[in-house]
Amino acid sequence: MRQSQLFTKTRREAPKDEVSKNAALLIRAGFIHKEMAGVYSYLPMGLRVFKKIENIIREEMNALGGQEVELTALQDSEVWKKSGRWEDKVIDVWFKTELKSGSDVGLATTHEEPLTRLLTEYVSSYRDLPMAIYQFQTKFRNELRSKSGILRGREFVMKDLYSFSRTQEEHDEFYEKAKNAYRNIFNKVGIGQVTYLTKASGGSFSKYSHEFQTVTEAGEDTIYITDEDKKEAANQEIEKPDGGEAHKSIEVGNIFSLGTRFSEKLDLMFADEKGAKSPVIMGSYGIGLGRLMGTVVEVLSDDKGIVWPKEIAPFQVHLLSLTDEAKKLADEVYESLVSQGIEVLYDDREARAGEKFADADLMGIPTQVLIGAKALESKMLEVKDRATGNEKEMTTDNLITQLLTG
Amino acid sequence: MRQSQLFTKTRREAPKDEVSKNAALLIRAGFIHKEMAGVYSYLPMGLRVFKKIENIIREEMNALGGQEVELTALQDSEVWKKSGRWEDKVIDVWFKTELKSGSDVGLATTHEEPLTRLLTEYVSSYRDLPMAIYQFQTKFRNELRSKSGILRGREFVMKDLYSFSRTQEEHDEFYEKAKNAYRNIFNKVGIGQVTYLTKASGGSFSKYSHEFQTVTEAGEDTIYITDEDKKEAANQEIEKPDGGEAHKSIEVGNIFSLGTRFSEKLDLMFADEKGAKSPVIMGSYGIGLGRLMGTVVEVLSDDKGIVWPKEIAPFQVHLLSLTDEAKKLADEVYESLVSQGIEVLYDDREARAGEKFADADLMGIPTQVLIGAKALESKMLEVKDRATGNEKEMTTDNLITQLLTG
Numbered sequence: 001m002r003q004s005q006l007f008t009k010t011r012r013e014a015p016k017d018e019v020s021k022n023a024a025l026l027i028r029a030g031f032i033h034k035e036m037a038g039v040y041s042y043l044p045m046g047l048r049v050f051k052k053i054e055n056i057i058r059e060e061m062n063a064l065g066g067q068e069v070e071l072t073a074l075q076d077s078e079v080w081k082k083s084g085r086w087e088d089k090v091i092d093v094w095f096k097t098e099l100k101s102g103s104d105v106g107l108a109t110t111h112e113e114p115l116t117r118l119l120t121e122y123v124s125s126y127r128d129l130p131m132a133i134y135q136f137q138t139k140f141r142n143e144l145r146s147k148s149g150i151l152r153g154r155e156f157v158m159k160d161l162y163s164f165s166r167t168q169e170e171h172d173e174f175y176e177k178a179k180n181a182y183r184n185i186f187n188k189v190g191i192g193q194v195t196y197l198t199k200a201s202g203g204s205f206s207k208y209s210h211e212f213q214t215v216t217e218a219g220e221d222t223i224y225i226t227d228e229d230k231k232e233a234a235n236q237e238i239e240k241p242d243g244g245e246a247h248k249s250i251e252v253g254n255i256f257s258l259g260t261r262f263s264e265k266l267d268l269m270f271a272d273e274k275g276a277k278s279p280v281i282m283g284s285y286g287i288g289l290g291r292l293m294g295t296v297v298e299v300l301s302d303d304k305g306i307v308w309p310k311e312i313a314p315f316q317v318h319l320l321s322l323t324d325e326a327k328k329l330a331d332e333v334y335e336s337l338v339s340q341g342i343e344v345l346y347d348d349r350e351a352r353a354g355e356k357f358a359d360a361d362l363m364g365i366p367t368q369v370l371i372g373a374k375a376l377e378s379k380m381l382e383v384k385d386r387a388t389g390n391e392k393e394m395t396t397d398n399l400i401t402q403l404l405t406g
Numbered sequence: 407m408r409q410s411q412l413f414t415k416t417r418r419e420a421p422k423d424e425v426s427k428n429a430a431l432l433i434r435a436g437f438i439h440k441e442m443a444g445v446y447s448y449l450p451m452g453l454r455v456f457k458k459i460e461n462i463i464r465e466e467m468n469a470l471g472g473q474e475v476e477l478t479a480l481q482d483s484e485v486w487k488k489s490g491r492w493e494d495k496v497i498d499v500w501f502k503t504e505l506k507s508g509s510d511v512g513l514a515t516t517h518e519e520p521l522t523r524l525l526t527e528y529v530s531s532y533r534d535l536p537m538a539i540y541q542f543q544t545k546f547r548n549e550l551r552s553k554s555g556i557l558r559g560r561e562f563v564m565k566d567l568y569s570f571s572r573t574q575e576e577h578d579e580f581y582e583k584a585k586n587a588y589r590n591i592f593n594k595v596g597i598g599q600v601t602y603l604t605k606a607s608g609g610s611f612s613k614y615s616h617e618f619q620t621v622t623e624a625g626e627d628t629i630y631i632t633d634e635d636k637k638e639a640a641n642q643e644i645e646k647p648d649g650g651e652a653h654k655s656i657e658v659g660n661i662f663s664l665g666t667r668f669s670e671k672l673d674l675m676f677a678d679e680k681g682a683k684s685p686v687i688m689g690s691y692g693i694g695l696g697r698l699m700g701t702v703v704e705v706l707s708d709d710k711g712i713v714w715p716k717e718i719a720p721f722q723v724h725l726l727s728l729t730d731e732a733k734k735l736a737d738e739v740y741e742s743l744v745s746q747g748i749e750v751l752y753d754d755r756e757a758r759a760g761e762k763f764a765d766a767d768l769m770g771i772p773t774q775v776l777i778g779a780k781a782l783e784s785k786m787l788e789v790k791d792r793a794t795g796n797e798k799e800m801t802t803d804n805l806i807t808q809l810l811t812g
Contacts, residue, residue: 007473007528007537033524035478036511041524042476050476067413070448070456072441073479073544074561097503097513099560100550105442107503107513118439118447122413131413138479138544144506154505155480 022294023149038146038154048314060181066134077104093141107140134161150290161285190309196233205259212253218298219250258282306364315345318365322353322372330371428700429555444552444560454720466587472540483510499547513546540567556696567691596715602639611665618659625656664688712770721751724771728759728778736777
């Protein structure tokens with residue numbers, strides 16, 4: 001894409017009321033826009049990152065055998081009253097409103113209830129199980145305070161996966177597979193090295209749940225790393241190990257054994273081979289996409305701006321034309337890269353080279369290609385790695401080969 | 407996909423309270439689930455159709471030069487008060503709720519206000535224009551009655567595109583291009599032949615807007631076809647031509663010249679070459695995705711069920727294994743088709759042939775491949791066209807060639 005066509009622009013300063021690093025950088029780079037505290041719109045560059053994260057997660061969910069659905073935000077109060085979670089003292093972040101008829105409706109904070117009720121129409125026999133169902137769906141949470149940028153939104157997209165099993169063993173087996181899928185996701189988006197599995201508080205049906213916690217100063221939790229090789233840690237809220245160094249961290253994913261808590265209350269039963277009925281054993285598995293994107297920014301940015309890992313970068317290459325004379329060569333390189341299917345943001349704007357360098361570093365595309373006097377003379381491209389700052393000279397063909405094979 | 411793995415099942419009867427044909431068929435086929443009146447979840451088969459419609463629209467929006475964003479549902483009341491649309495007597499379908507702090511927030515029914523305000527941060531000069539911005543975003547509308555299935559939802563995804571121009575001529579040119587893009591969309595989803603352009607009521611800045619109206623008994627409007635070749639009609643609300651046959655119809659898209667109504671109130675100005683400031687000229691262009699999907703069902707279904715056009719069908723092929731003996735051959739055909747990248751729903755369930763035929767007709771995948779005693783004997787596949795009911799015998803290779811080239 002030609003940057004002259006992109007409607008967003010970078011800005012030197014974040015809005016004064018924006019105290020979080022992730023949102024400040026993303027707003028300055030033109031990736032998101034703050035509508036109000038905890039409510040952010042995604043602009044073209046930000047939406048590209050968001051969709052790449054979504055696709056990484058979708059692949060892993062499909063590999064788990066997950067079937068994708070999209071449930072609704074508007075929630076009938078009846079099913080939540082049945083489960084005992086309609087009251088504000090039970091779920092304290094409800095947004096509630098009403099239909100013209102006067103009926104109460106809520107905006108979903110999570111989806112155990114509607115999905116469990118829905119499945120009573122499709123599950124009756126052991127032959128219908130096990131199953132796993134997931135969605136990317138907007139949640140609404142009326143948080144009292146919202147100062148963490150996109151780490152904790154009042155409106156945000158969550159990938160929520162739910163598993164439905166016949167036996168505890170079947171559930172446990174899926175639960176372990178989900179753990180591995182989550183590992184893969186955190187590795188692919190570039191935070192695997194600083195993300196640890198911890199125990200978290202359980203519920204009526206299991207002693208513990210599990211969380212994936214990423215080490216960052218922006219985190220609200222504290223963990224003690226107990227096994228660096230296995231990437232395991234202890235959450236201060238649950239346990240305090242003898243050793244282990246304390247780190248601030250943020251929960252980027254949780255996996256939860258729900259037992260039969262919802263299936264009993266909402267009557268999701270299955271008959272076994274002999275016709276005896278039992279409640280379905282459930283699990284839930286959540287990842288907030290904005291939170292994940294914000295965590296990547298918190299962990300990987302430097303003093304110049306964002307540093308996107310290539311798997312989720314909005315573009316693979318940021319091509320900068322630095323002088324008027326360089327424009328023709330830059331146009332040619334742009335066409336060559338695009339014709340190979342490489343995603344290129346081409347800074348073809350009439351602007352000073354210094355401004356282009358600063359913007360490119362702020363926006364954080366992994367590979368910068370600088371075309372100015374030097375390139376015109378040597379016919380070699382200056383290729384700069386955003387993360388390390390290392391520069392190399394190479395031909396267009398070599399760059400293409402590196403990008404397509406790297 | 408193996409149908410034995412799909413968690414949804416077909417059902418003989420729609421829910422008793424479902425009076426619309428589109429939702430009744432989609433629920434019976436397991437494509438959607440009714441949460442409450444006007445609020446429907448998308449199940450795996452329905453979500454596949456929905457995503458194909460989304461991609462067809464996205465291609466056309468990108469071809470128009472549209473840049474994709476995703477704005478928020480939660481709306482700060484301030485910007486709507488400024489434009490004069492916060493009051494319930496102006497927009498009578500608001501859902502409103504409040505933050506814990508007590509501030510009023512609304513759920514977006516449309517997005518002119520937040521997008522116009524957002525752009526004041528990015529537009530200042532004639533050099534920043536023209537531009538076109540679009541999104542696929544969930545709208546909430548507190549409809550008094552909601553009996554039309556997914557044709558008129560209380561919660562639904564809309565593609566909304568907004569254009570920003572410097573002069574009336576520039577606006578008019580884009581407006582005509584948008585008309586053509588809409589034509590392409592309706593043609594691709596299979597309702598082009600029964601979709602007509604009509605004038606609709608304008609506003610303070612233009613005498614007329616335009617609507618695309620699709621002829622169907624489920625429609626709430628009445629149009630008179632005035633030019634069958636050009637696919638033009640007159641909307642009863644606006645004009646009554648001398649000739650022309652009356653038809654019930656539903657609005658599947660609208661395009662609207664907004665003039666400077668929003669830019670003046672929300673201060674979206676640009677400076678021309680001489681520094682003189684003018685308000686930006688805007689247009690808005692909407693398509694409800696659920697409404698479009700529901701319209702396709704209303705128009706193309708028959709007494710056996712849904713008939714999907716291949717461009718938006720959930721799968722291209724519905725492969726039915728009709729007997730135990732046929733399973734091995736059906737498995738082989740399934741593998742052959744899938745290895746060629748063909749999307750196949752494979753009915754591998756243990757069920758009677760009659761039940762499989764009825765389910766396949768209800769679900770409406772365009773090409774049915776029947777494998778039973780006849781195929782085992784002749785080694786030829788029975789290939790049935792869902793729309794016409796025509797059957798042909800062909801080899802697997804011929805079927806693959808037909809699917810990949812057709």
